Amino acid sequence: MKFSEKWLREWVNPPVDTQTLGEQLTFIGLEVDEIVSAAPEMKGVVVARIVNIAQHPDADRLRVCEVDAGGEELLQVVCGAPNARAGLTTALAQVGGRLPDGTKLKKAKLRGQVSMGMLCSAMELGLSEERDGIMELPEDAPVGVELVEYLELDDSIIEIELTPDRGDCLSIRGIARDLSARNDLPLQSHEVQEVPVQTEEQWSVSVDVKSACARFTGRMITGMNPGCSSPGWMVERLRRAGVRSISPAVDVTNYVMQELGQPMHAFDADKLQGGIQVRLAQAGERLVLLDGREVSLDEETTIIADDRGPIGIAGIMGGESTAVDENTTNIFFESALFLPEEIAGKPRRYASHTESAHRFERGVDPAGQREALEYATALMCDIAGGKVGPVLDWQEPTRMPARVGVLVRRSRLARVLGISPEPEVVATIFSRLGISNETREEGWQVSAPSYRYDLAIEEDYIEEVARILGYDALPRTSPAHRPMLRAVPETVLSPLASKRLLVNRGYQEVITYSFVEATRQQLLRPDLDALPLANPISSELGVMRTTLVGGLLATLQRNVARQISAMALFETGLRFLSNETGKPDADLDDYLAADHGADQQSDAGVRQQNVIAGLVAGRRQSENWNAMATAADFFSIKSDIEALFDQANGMNVRYVPTDLAMLHPGQRAGIEIDGRQVGYVGALNPALQQALDLDVMPLVFELSLHALATSRVPRARPMSRFPQxxxxxxxxxxxxxxxxxxxxxxxxxxxxxxxxxxxxxxxxxxxxxxxxxxxxxxxxxxxxxxxxxxxxxxxxxxxxxxxxxxxxxxxxxx
The missing domain is CATH 3.30.70.380 (Ferrodoxin-fold anticodon-binding domain)
Structure with a gap:
């Protein structure tokens, strides 16, 4: 998030310089990414007004302007900007001045006409990344004043990186709360007054309780001046926050969102047809968004609609059909609460990660909708006039985020932090952060404010105390450790021993994703149903793996594509099956589950099994003049498995026939211990090898790690003196x-x-x-x-x- 330092200091003004302010923000958990000056280095750029304008006699695209720059005489300036016109207040770089890119302005002749300076665009002045003609300043801007002074560019732009749990700091007010607590300063008063109702005109709204909406406020503003523009101070503050000015109504909603953290939307009321409906989308409904893209809506998405159909995706982006424009005179302001758990994932689904969606996904203040609406109304009326209608305020109390009281114990706080702050200091920190608290004998009874979704357990509140006190205030102590010698049974073997053995035999360990592609998973194990992910990070990682062999094959493919075809790989980790499968897997049983806890079931219907998988392909020995170019075969990988079992246990290991389709019909075997299958080994099925476009024939195995967990205790045996x-x-x-x-x-x-x-x-x-x-x-x-x-x-x-x-x-x- 980017913001103006001056804007922040209007809320709380610590007696520190900019650098120290940035350090304070970082130390309270709001990491400062960058602090830059709001004013690009420029000289001799002033506010000026075009008095007269005429076509250049020798150039179709140039015009000759007479410009008032505050001096005794008008200056002649040649300009080619399409928006240059008489009466426009803009920025003039005078002769002798310097632009941010280092250009020095000199008296010049353009096609025979003298030019005493340059009328500048915002991009040329380093104030914007878009070139859309010369700057257009408000008509009341004082001519002749330095642009830096007029725009108050003696400011810094601070950019911070926020963790997902701190959605409350996606606003100036939220950041100011933390700073006020850090410096023990009160927040400056910014009370929002209710705007008097001037008309009874209102718009009907219906909200479906099945939608993502828990609160909806809105009101009409009619009879606005369509020719007005956003004030320069608002445009500049938005620019410093990285937001482009569009129109007064849109600028007001963006300004309120940046300051208070409440996203809003403005509808052109004259383009609405019938009452507004907040509901779930219906199958087949489509919507053209504000950015011009048409999207197909699914039935889990909450939308804003009128009698025609969808006019916006709730909490994400409005529709093109009801967008405000330069001719809008009547608007309907909407300020709503959409629940984060319902919005999460939707922006990515529609490729619309907007500033509004960013805030709704993290949670906005359930108590802030009415306040934001009143604030936006006052700003809009100051800019464009109009008559204000009554406020509609619908809410469903049962769906509001709950705030549960927590007891923060003094003993627990001292144990976690290593210090015991004065009770008054802790109570003050809680109060400055908006946390209601009551001091008790054993500690503090606290409850989170409505805007803090991240405070739930005792440790969360202890962390708040540590943040505000400052981590540098916590003592440096050496950890106390009393070693306890525990018996390590010789019959228990660590998985690390199996890993070391394979490494010693030439294998390399790899780590691959537990999420895999559904198509490939079906290709490898069609006999097992992979568990789908509700919200996959990509289409290629849509299901949980039922075998680790898939990751090893993918690693082999990447290496083969880089001309590396000889390798020996292994991986240990979990594979995931459904609890409803009955027997976990006929080819990889949960060996000795009662003794080793091999099969971990969860209430979510997932069975997790610890396995080790290996893959061998190509030569077994590095190329050398005295080494045979022997390729790995079934018996070489089988010898590695036998070494694992020889190290692990003395039970009866058997190799039995298996019909596992992933393996070569003539080179495959199941592995049993005491009649229970614990794994398999074999060459890859040629059909599968062809489907994966592999030039080498890999051999693979997969074993239950718990089958390797029981070690054989060495015993001495007498040697016979008699011949064999x-x-x-x-x-x-x-x-x-x-x-x-x-x-x-x-x-x-x-x-x-x-x-x-x-x-x-x-x-x-x-x-x-x-x-x-x-x-x-x-x-x-x-x-x-x-x-x-x-x-x-x-x-x-x-x-x-x-x-x-x-x-x-x-x-x-x-």
Whole structure:
């Protein structure tokens, strides 16, 4: 927000210079972004009046003006501005003067005509960014006076950055309140007097209780002078606030909004047809806005309408059909309260982030509508005259923002701030800020003023005390810390350990958005319904992710587009499912939820699951003369997963078939622990790879982080002094039988002397019938008390072969 320092000092005038004033504003939380002089550096620019004007004899676009600059004689000035005319009061840069851009004015000849200076536009004087002809000053402006003096340009323009919770400071009065409390000064009296009613003419208004409107005030002003213009002081104050002057009625509403913080709107009453209606838009209704754009209105938007249809979007922008112009003589002023929760998001929906919408989104004073209306009426009548009608004031008390009393305890304030201010000082701060307060034995009973939406809990009020006292007044203390040594079970493994292991194996961690594109999410996990966002920050981030793999693939795509195709990435974070899904996900279960809290449900219908996902693509080793150019494959990423589980727990990890469509039909597996699925691994489905326009084949995995949370406690085992015995067997089995199926049977059948099973060959081809495969296994046997005999070994091997034959139809290959 930008404002004039002089304007602010009319409300409160601390005995400090401009620089110190800016520091005070920053220290009370209203961060000053910039302080600049209101007067561009200029010299010899005075108020002047064009007395006579004639066409230049040798140039069609130039005219010769006789200008009164306050001297004894009129000055001849050649000018090409289209708005130059006899009787116009404007700005003249005299010979010997200097413009803000450094130009020095000299006596000149233009097409043979002498020019004793230059009639200036506001842009040439650094007072505007738009060139719309030479400056037009009020007729009563004193000729010959320096322009800097007349416009009171010995001023500073202060620009502050406000946090969204301080909507009350989007006005001169709001900023002045904080400054008055900081300097313990009273606000200057700015009482708004009621304007006497001069006519009974009024406009009918109906308000739908379902709309965003909680209060609506308005009144008619008739018989105004259509040829008037806004006074120079108002135009200049608006300019310093970054607001362009348009017309008296619009300027008045902008001026009141800048000073009091209440947005207003002026309708040309002669363009209204029937009574004004404040209601929700109907399907198919359209509106041409003041900026000329036509928008389609949705049924959740509150509009202002008449009998023809919409004439404005409530709290955002008016319509072109009822806009005031230079011929307007009768206006209807509107000053309303539109609830912030109903307005929020609408300006972005209609690409109309106006000053009014900016304030309504943050909340305006529910008690300020009538005051703003009276103030605007008085200003309008001073400028354009007219007869004032009675005030219409409709409100719905049940929808007004509630203000709840809070007890601020002395003990709590001292604990948070580290100091104990005098009770009188705290009470004064509250009073200066407009916070009603009553001193009690244990503290202060307070309640927020109507314009402070940000004050709700005890800490909010304590923060106000700290702000006004000044953070430099708070003592510097060293934090007290008493370390407590707590037992850390060896069976609990931190997620950091899994991250470190992957980093040590060449992975890099990435962090991606939890918000993702709905189309891509459907492409990856069509089996899961993504939760839509009610107010997404962009169309590409419209739903919550159901898998972390999407973010990794997007990272891969960006890197591939920059000729980087080899990488190993991982990410940890939450994925989001609906509570109504029944079982959370057949492919990624909430492993040991009762023990680890894996599945966090909320009343909002969202299930959150902690997962870790990884992606590998391209070469596993950096390019080197002695390194093989081996591309990552299913088994290389599977080895990384096995390393994670080997570090984490000693439970029975199994790789089982899965039908997850995201993965390659021939290179995918689900991961189980104790019969419960905790993740999956595999190559990306070629169809999906083509849809994502990827030249490399990525391999991905996703695991429940809680499946990696239980660590195996190391235990010492005795080593046998007796030799191992190895027996190799080759089995013919159906190609659908997995190694995991074979091992499960062997582990179940084998006695304690079987120490290990090693798969050292898989063969399909010549001499192996179609649909079968040969699996060669090495069985390692050893006893701890004696050397094994051949007879014992043969019995164990025979028992294993018999068990495999019964379970999977396996036969020995000879």
């Amino acid at each position: 015995v190895r027996r190799d067997i080759a089995l013919l089995v159906d190609e659908s039988v997995s190694y995991q199926d074979i091992v499960d049977v062997i582990r179940k059948q084998a006695p304690t002397i079987l120490q290990d099973v090693r798969l050292f060959d898989v063969y399909q081809g010549e001499k192996v019938e179609e649909g079968k495969k040969s699996m060669a296994l090495g069985l390692i046997l050893q006893e701890f008390s004696r050397t094994l005999e051949d007879r014992e070994v043969e019995q164990v091997v025979a028992g294993i072969v018999a068990a495999l034959a019964a379970a999977h139809g396996a036969v020995l290959r000879v």
